[in-house]
Amino acid sequence: MTPDDFHAALAELGWKQSDFCRMTDTTKNTPSRWATGATPIPGWVPHYLDMALKIRRLAALIEPPKV
Incomplete structure (x- = not known):
């Protein structure tokens, strides 16, 4: 993992x-x-970070839509 990859993963996770x-x-x-x-x-x-990103993506699949 490069420093740029590290920053990108953190940014994607917020x-x-x-x-x-x-x-x-x-x-x-x-x-x-x-x-x-x-x-x-x-x-x-x-x-x-990969695990955290996968969890974030899976959570998005089951979250109810925002009204």
């Missing part, structure tokens, strides 16, 4: 980096280092 940190119990500096390319993004991150 998350800020702080949201990601809160949900994954990572420090606020960690995703910042990934986003700038200073530190490689660990292999679990794309899997986590």
